[in-house]
Amino acid sequence: xxxxxxxGAGIYFPVCPEVFPKGGAFSYGSFLWGRIRKIGVHYVIxxxxxxxxxxxxxYYTFDAGFLGESLLLGNMIAPFYFIIIIFQFYxxxxxxRKMTEKVDFWVAALVSVMLMRLFHGGLPAMIxxxxxxxxxxxxxxxxxxxxAYWVLGCYAGKYYDRFLEGxxxxxxxxxTGFVIFVLTDGLLSYANNxxxxxxxxxxxxxxxxxxxxxxxxxxxxxxxxxxxxxxKVVQGIDRMSFYLYLYHGIFLYYVQDAxxxxxxxxxxxxxxxxxxxxxxxxxxxxxxxWYWKKRKGKQNP
Amino acid sequence: xxxxxxxxxxxxxxxxxxxxxxxxxxxxGLPKENISFLECMYLGGCLPLWCRDxxxxxx
Numbered sequence: 001x002x003x004x005x006x007x008g009a010g011i012y013f014p015v016c017p018e019v020f021p022k023g024g025a026f027s028y029g030s031f032l033w034g035r036i037r038k039i040g041v042h043y044v045i046x047x048x049x050x051x052x053x054x055x056x057x058x059y060y061t062f063d064a065g066f067l068g069e070s071l072l073l074g075n076m077i078a079p080f081y082f083i084i085i086i087f088q089f090y091x092x093x094x095x096x097r098k099m100t101e102k103v104d105f106w107v108a109a110l111v112s113v114m115l116m117r118l119f120h121g122g123l124p125a126m127i128x129x130x131x132x133x134x135x136x137x138x139x140x141x142x143x144x145x146x147x148a149y150w151v152l153g154c155y156a157g158k159y160y161d162r163f164l165e166g167x168x169x170x171x172x173x174x175x176t177g178f179v180i181f182v183l184t185d186g187l188l189s190y191a192n193n194x195x196x197x198x199x200x201x202x203x204x205x206x207x208x209x210x211x212x213x214x215x216x217x218x219x220x221x222x223x224x225x226x227x228x229x230x231x232k233v234v235q236g237i238d239r240m241s242f243y244l245y246l247y248h249g250i251f252l253y254y255v256q257d258a259x260x261x262x263x264x265x266x267x268x269x270x271x272x273x274x275x276x277x278x279x280x281x282x283x284x285x286x287x288x289x290w291y292w293k294k295r296k297g298k299q300n301p
Numbered sequence: 302x303x304x305x306x307x308x309x310x311x312x313x314x315x316x317x318x319x320x321x322x323x324x325x326x327x328x329x330g331l332p333k334e335n336i337s338f339l340e341c342m343y344l345g346g347c348l349p350l351w352c353r354d355x356x357x358x359x360x
Contacts, residue, residue, distance in 0.1 A: 079318060164306065217313055221306035229305045238308040241315040248319050274323045282319065
């Protein structure tokens with residue numbers, strides 16, 4: 001969400017230098033304005049373009065009220081609601097700054113995990129108690145459902161070298177944990193969905209898997225990032241990741257509706273063609289971005 | 302300049318988010334309750350969510 005990217009995927013950590021400026025005082029107003037300019041404006045444009053695309057494909061007729069609601073809820077196309085969540089974290093940025101300055105990592109980690117668990121399961125019920133009869137269906141758009149990921153990310157970003165060193169020192173434990181939780185989460189999900197037995201703690205297992213998976217990707221990055229990031233196309237994708245994140249949804253709609261459905265392509269071939277089209281488009285955009293940057297670099301040495 | 306590991310993670314997550322949507326016929330076709338998007342951004346949700354969708358289709 002990223003961070004995303006990470007936010008797209010990479011926005012989470014790159015935001016840290018702005019949050020903890022070297023030699024300069026943090027300005028909440030400037031920070032928020034910067035986020036609105038760099039992310040919010042692009043998000044609004046992407047929602048409008050996606051809406052026009054979906055109208056063109058026959059999914060909707062224009063309704064300004066629906067567009068406004070979709071902007072606020074981020075539900076026009078699945079990736080958008082990450083922006084809504086991430087902005088809630090941005091609005092609370094002074095809190096996260098204070099937290100990483102004053103609160104010990106382990107205390108913050110424990111409290112954030114407990115709060116995330118509590119709110120993820122209980123927020124609709126809490127709202128129902130305060131306002132009887134209210135059915136709150138947007139729990140997945142509220143920052144509390146992702147609190148621990150953000151909080152741990154803040155500490156990882158602030159103490160990044162120590163974080164990477166920790167991954168290096170504990171790689172055996174990390175890889176073992178990752179494999180165990182991939183298998184556990186997958187098998188329990190299978191059992192749960194097939195009705196073999198009900199797994200009441202599946203969400204907790206999934207959360208543990210997520211933590212292991214995050215660390216695993218960073219471990220992988222530490223191992224191979226130098227080689228992989230030397231490729232032009234990957235550098236370009238990194239540069240354009242936020243835009244790819246925003247627009248691949250409507251692109252896939254067009255691939256499916258205007259191309260695959262029209263020619264009656266079946267599910268298996270359809271999956272392959274969607275992958276080829278989406279990743280092909282990503283590679284082209286990545287290469288163009290790389291050449292654009294190179295050209296700009298030559299013009300402004 | 303962005304750190305190389307972060308850039309790498311960024312690219313991996315971007316491609317994985319796409320993969321989740323490629324795997325569904327329509328982007329909004331995935332049931333909302335099965336998607337925690339922030340988790341996906343961290344890679345976390347991808348494989349189990351995909352497995353869940355896959356397994357739910359099995360007899």
